[in-house]
Amino acid sequence: MNEIISNRDRALSRPSRKISIPSGQKEGGAASSYYGSLTFDYRTQKNVPAKLKKELDELIISQKPISPVQAEQMAELVYDWAIKNGCTHFCHWFQPLTGSTAEKHDGFIDLRGGKAVEKFSAGELSQGEPDASSFPNGGSRSTFEARGYTTWDISSPFFIIEGLNGSTLCIPTAFVAYHGEALDIKTPLLRANNVLSKEVTKFLHLIGKKDVNHVSVCVGPEQEYFLVDRAFYYSRPDLVMTGKTLLGKGTSKNQQLDDHYFGSIPQRVKNFMDELNYELHRLGVPAKTQHNEVAPGQFEIAPIFEDANRAADHNQIMMSTIERVAERHDLKALLHEKPFPGINGSGKHVNWSMATDIGENLLSPSEMPHQNFQFLAVVSIILEAVHRRADMMRMSIASHGNDHRLGANEAPPSIISVFLGDALGQIFEDIKNGVSLSDSSGIDIDLGATQLAGLSRDNTDRNRTSPFAFTGNKFEFRAVGSSHAIGLPLTILNGAVAEVFKESSVLIEGYLSSGQSIPEALLSLSKHWTEKAYPVIFNGDNYSDDWVQEAAKRGLPNLKTSADALGLLKDSSKTKFLSDLKILNPDEIQMRYNAFLEKYITCRQIEFDSLIHLVNQHVLPSAIEYKNQLVQTMHLSNDTGVNFDVEKEICAKLTELMKEVSGCTLILHNHLSSFNHDEQKIAEEIANTLVPLAEKIGEKCNAMEGMVPSRMWSLPTYLDLLFLR
Numbered sequence: 079m080n081e082i083i084s085n086r087d088r089a090l091s092r093p094s095r096k097i098s099i100p101s102g103q104k105e106g107g108a109a110s111s112y113y114g115s116l117t118f119d120y121r122t123q124k125n126v127p128a129k130l131k132k133e134l135d136e137l138i139i140s141q142k143p144i145s146p147v148q149a150e151q152m153a154e155l156v157y158d159w160a161i162k163n164g165c166t167h168f169c170h171w172f173q174p175l176t177g178s179t180a181e182k183h184d185g186f187i188d189l190r191g192g193k194a195v196e197k198f199s200a201g202e203l204s205q206g207e208p209d210a211s212s213f214p215n216g217g218s219r220s221t222f223e224a225r226g227y228t229t230w231d232i233s234s235p236f237f238i239i240e241g242l243n244g245s246t247l248c249i250p251t252a253f254v255a256y257h258g259e260a261l262d263i264k265t266p267l268l269r270a271n272n273v274l275s276k277e278v279t280k281f282l283h284l285i286g287k288k289d290v291n292h293v294s295v296c297v298g299p300e301q302e303y304f305l306v307d308r309a310f311y312y313s314r315p316d317l318v319m320t321g322k323t324l325l326g327k328g329t330s331k332n333q334q335l336d337d338h339y340f341g342s343i344p345q346r347v348k349n350f351m352d353e354l355n356y357e358l359h360r361l362g363v364p365a366k367t368q369h370n371e372v373a374p375g376q377f378e379i380a381p382i383f384e385d386a387n388r389a390a391d392h393n394q395i396m397m398s399t400i401e402r403v404a405e406r407h408d409l410k411a412l413l414h415e416k417p418f419p420g421i422n423g424s425g426k427h428v429n430w431s432m433a434t435d436i437g438e439n440l441l442s443p444s445e446m447p448h449q450n451f452q453f454l455a456v457v458s459i460i461l462e463a464v465h466r467r468a469d470m471m472r473m474s475i476a477s478h479g480n481d482h483r484l485g486a487n488e489a490p491p492s493i494i495s496v497f498l499g500d501a502l503g504q505i506f507e508d509i510k511n512g513v514s515l516s517d518s519s520g521i522d523i524d525l526g527a528t529q530l531a532g533l534s535r536d537n538t539d540r541n542r543t544s545p546f547a548f549t550g551n552k553f554e555f556r557a558v559g560s561s562h563a564i565g566l567p568l569t570i571l572n573g574a575v576a577e578v579f580k581e582s583s584v585l586i587e588g589y590l591s592s593g594q595s596i597p598e599a600l601l602s603l604s605k606h607w608t609e610k611a612y613p614v615i616f617n618g619d620n621y622s623d624d625w626v627q628e629a630a631k632r633g634l635p636n637l638k639t640s641a642d643a644l645g646l647l648k649d650s651s652k653t654k655f656l657s658d659l660k661i662l663n664p665d666e667i668q669m670r671y672n673a674f675l676e677k678y679i680t681c682r683q684i685e686f687d688s689l690i691h692l693v694n695q696h697v698l699p700s701a702i703e704y705k706n707q708l709v710q711t712m713h714l715s716n717d718t719g720v721n722f723d724v725e726k727e728i729c730a731k732l733t734e735l736m737k738e739v740s741g742c743t744l745i746l747h748n749h750l751s752s753f754n755h756d757e758q759k760i761a762e763e764i765a766n767t768l769v770p771l772a773e774k775i776g777e778k779c780n781a782m783e784g785m786v787p788s789r790m791w792s793l794p795t796y797l798d799l800l801f802l803r
Contacts, residue, residue, distance in 0.1 A: 081313065082794060089307035089802045092346065092408050097353050109359045117362035118159050119235035126155055138233050139292050141272060149200035156236055157198035160247040161186070163238055168198065170206035170228035171248040173263040174213040175673045177477075177563045179394050180253075182208055183246055203249065204230050213253075213261060226261060228253050231268070234391050237361050250391055260666050263565035264390070269661045270572035271295055271386055277579040278432060278440070284586045285452065285596050292435040295572055296552075297389035300380040301396055302371055302424035302560050304412040305347060307803050310794040311410035315695075319688040320681070321414035321561070322482070325697070325776040326796045327783040328420040332374055339372045346803050347377065350407045354379070357399050363392045372488075373422040375800040383429065386572070390565045393426075397561070409803070413561040416482030418796060419776065423483035424560035428567060431552040432456075442551045447505060451600035454509065458607035459578045460553065461496055461506075464546055465611035467574035467655070468494035469635040469646055471546075471555075474570040476640035476674070478681040480559035481765070485621075485638070490545035490557045492643075493629045493636045495616040497544035503617050509601070510608045543620035569661060577655045578607070639769075640678050641761035647671035648758075675757050682764045686746055689772055693743045696792045697779045701736050704786045705729060732785055739778045746771055 100112055120126045120134055130151055137144055144152075160168065169181040186196040206228040213226075234250035253262035260266055271294075278293040311317050316324040333339075343351065351368050358365040364382035371378045379400075381392065397413055404411040416423035432440040441457070444450045464471065471494050475484075485491035498506060508515050545557040558567050582603055589599035613632035618625060629636060637643040646652045647667055656662040662670070708729045715722035749768055753760050783791055 082792075082798070085307070085309040085313060085794065086798060086802055088309045088408075089798070092307070092803075094346070094349055095353070095407050096349075097356065099352075099356055109355070112356075113359045114235075114362040116163070116238040116240070116360045117235045118156050118237075119362065120152065120232075123155070123159070125159070127151075134232060144204070144232060146200060149204050153198055153200045153203040156203070156247070157186070160198075160236075160238065160245075161196065164240075164245045165238060165247045166244040168202070168247040168249060170208070170230075170251040172208075172228050172251045172253040173390075173394060173563060173565065174253055174261060175263065175670065176213065176677075177263070177561070179398065180208070180213065181246075181248065182206070206251065208253070226253060226255050231264065231387070233268075233385075234388055235362055237395070259669065260662070261669075263563050263569075264387070266569045266656075266662050266666070267390060267565040267572075268387060270569045270576065270659075273659045273661060274432075274572045274576040274579070277576045277583070281579050281583045281586065282434070284583055284590070285600065287434070289436055290434045290438075293440070294433050294435070295386035295568065296383045296431045296433050296439075297386045297564070297568065298381055298383040298429040298552075299389060299393045299558075299564050300367075300378055300425075300427040300429070301393065301400070302376060302378045302426065303400055304373070304375050304417050304424065305350070305377060305404060305409045305803065306375060306412065306799045308405070308408050308410045310798045310802070313794050314799070316688050316692055317410075317412070317417070320685050321412060322417040322479070322685075323419070323796075323799070324685060324689045324692060324772070325779040325783075326418065326420075326793075326799075327780040329796050329800065332421050332796075332800070333372050338370050338374050338376070341370045343368075343370060343377075344803060346407065346409075350404060350409060351377075351379075353406065354400060354403045357403055358396060361392075361395055361399065363396055363399075365396070371422070371424075373418070373800075375418075375803070376422065376424065383431070386568050390563070390568065393564050415477070415479035415559040415561060416486075418800065419482070419773075421800075422488040423486070425483065425489055425556060426558045426560050426562060426564065428555040428558050428564050429549070429552050430555055430568070430571065439551055441548075441553070443502070447502065449515075451597045451604070454505065454604045455582070455600040457498075457502075457548070458506070458509070458604040458611070459582055460575055461611035461614060462607040463571075463574040463578045464494060464496050465614035466578070467570065468614065469637060469643070470570050470574065470652055471567070472557075472635065472637045473643040473646045474567040475558050475562060476637075476643040476678075477559050477562060478640060478678050478685070479561055480557075481640050481769075483559065484557065490543060490620050491626065491636070492557075492638050493620070493626065493634050494545050494557070494614075495620065495629065495634065496553075496614050497547035497617055498615055499548065499617060502548060503615060506604075506608050506612075506615065509604050510612055512605065544616070545620065570656075573656055573659055573661045576659055580659075582607075639762075639765035641675075641758070641765040644671060644675050644678065644761070645758060647674070672757075675761055679757060679761055679764060682768070683750065686750055686768060686772055689775060690743055690747055692793070693739055693775065693779065697739065697782060698736060700786050700791050700793075701732055701782050704790050705732055705736075707790075708732070728785065732782065735778050735782050735785075739775055739782070742771060742775045742778070746775065 120131055130148065133148060167183040167185050169183045171179060171181050174180050186198055188195055188197050208226055208228060228251035231250045231252055237248050238245050239248055252265040254265060255261050274295060275293045279290055282290045314323060316322065355365050364384065365379055366382050367380040369378055379396070384392065400411045413424070415425070434440065443453050447453055472492055483489045505515055545555070547554045547556060555567060555571065558564060585603055585606060586599050589602050594602060613634060616625065626636065648671055653667045656667065657664055708725050712722045712725050712729070715725070746768065788795065
């Protein structure tokens with residue numbers, strides 16, 4: 079118990095970490111003076127010839143391969159820049175199906191005639207060969223079929239990760255198998271971005287926007303996380319092994335006063351955030367917003383919008399940077415979706431919109447949305463895409479961690495629906511009913527105090543319970559988990575929208591050929607899709623039990639567990655649109671089913687094994703120690719004639735809890751030892767039987783924690799983890 083006391087002393091007396099942020103006379107230390115200093119983006123790099131910049135821009139839009147000459151030029155330019163910035167190694171940085179990132183570092187050093195030299199060739203830039211069988215591949219690669227390839231993503235900037243004694247040039251790459259199957263998260267996302275751009279551009283040309291050549295998906299993922307002192311973290315085996323606490327009695331005060339949300343940022347956390355922003359800005363990650371989140375010890379950071387591919391890369395960089403910088407401040411960052419049962423978990427709200435290369439946001443409603451027929455048509459297309467592919471969107475956010483969070487009265491349920499708000503919702507109700515559209519222009523709000531700046535009310539409110547909400551000029555996919563790589567949800571969403579845009583072009587051509595004007599054709603299209611997709615619109619409280627019942631009446635899917643959701647990948651009727659659009663072929667879909675299901679099962683098994691360890695090594699020994707003390711006290715009381723009814727009652731209750739925990743733990747252990755080889759059935763048994771059993775064990779352990787004196791409880795408590803820093 080002295081160790082916990084020492085850890086508390088450590089957490090409360092950590093010295094402040096001060097960093098030196100560069101400042102100049104002109105810039106005054108502003109982020110713009112060092113923003114992107116650790117990145118090489120051919121678009122903004124001064125030493126890249128204008129001709130080469132133009133050529134690379136054209137390659138990306140046309141999706142043509144880079145020439146050997148162009149690759150050699152880029153290799154020379156980026157090598158010179160990397161060496162000047164202290165790099166000794168380079169790596170192909172990629173995103174395998176683990177959901178995190180991977181890298182193998184190669185030195186610039188080479189031998190020529192026995193003499194050491196530094197070099198970096200176009201071949202080393204363009205292609206690498208990691209072992210494909212050692213990463214999740216869904217059975218597509220055997221140990222004796224290990225070859226895989228990484229290939230340079232021209233559209234994503236190079237970046238440098240600094241070390242204490244040397245730095246590494248990171249080259250964003252895709253990762254594919256020997257025969258070209260995508261083994262990563264990036265490749266399908268790039269395909270989905272391309273097909274969406276193609277279909278939306280074609281649609282816009284049909285309605286008169288001939289000057290549009292390309293459409294980008296614009297994304298801004300908000301990132302939530304917890305911070306705990308590292309001394310407490312390493313004293314909790316469950317946190318180390320699983321990223322979450324598997325048991326823990328809640329504190330009397332947690333988030334119920336709503337005083338942590340947007341509250342004053344603790345100084346130690348502010349010091350961490352300052353360094354985090356500095357590191358992110360140097361890496362070209364446009365971090366902008368930071369604040370306390372709802373739960374104690376929980377925080378959020380959000381970036382400025384970027385194109386989807388770069389946003390996905392930057393979110394991976396952001397997560398790893400959060401973890402790396404936290405260590406410098408003797409903190410541990412927890413990115414798990416539900417690290418502390420009983421309080422809010424963490425999500426990653428992925429803000430999503432589309433923009434043309436001439437600067438038009440296709441989800442901007444304008445001041446008079448009821449007269450903006452292009453906007454209404456685009457929204458109706460998205461409504462149909464979400465309605466049609468709601469189950470696949472649920473699949474895209476499936477994970478063992480997110481299952482702990484979804485539907486827990488803190489996050490959207492597993493039912494995917496769309497929030498439009500009262501004003502926009504009324505417009506689409508009018509469209510469905512074929513009546514004149516209502517004026518929903520903004521209204522000024524009278525605050526009754528002339529000292530205050532005026533407010534204009536938006537066309538939509540915010541619904542924090544909705545999984546997919548329109549929030550003014552974008553949609554917010556709020557159901558994505560905090561540890562999740564956003565590439566997969568974006569791939570499914572972009573593919574779903576591209577599918578309906580493709581069908582919409584055919585419909586628009588038909589409306590126009592029948593003599594309708596462009597506004598009439600757009601309104602006809604909006605009515606067509608709104609009538610089909612109307613059941614997916616819900617502006618109420620998604621947390622309520624009434625909505626679950628109502629959603630069932632509407633025929634909306636409710637895939638409550640990842641085991642249910644991942645099973646969709648076996649259903650070709652659900653995944654065919656991805657194959658038809660050439661985003662994922664059937665083999666790639668099958669390998670993802672295998673890889674994701676295996677990860678779900680493995681992560682759950684680690685949780686269960688960790689829980690059994692906690693019970694046997696910490697919970698029961700602490701309870702036994704207290705029980706022994708009670709027994710000794712009762713013996714002494716009996717010898718001295720003192721009443722010991724209270725001790726007897728406590729001892730009986732504690733003994734009963736110990737029996738229940740021990741018995742349930744044995745049942746859990748026996749289940750783990752008797753799994754069959756059908757992974758889908760194993761996943762379903764885990765989700766439906768073992769997860770509830772593990773939660774029951776945790777609840778009984780929490781009851782024991784409430785009885786055992788804190789000096790005898792060998793684990794850091796929620797007070798330590800959430801409040802001491």
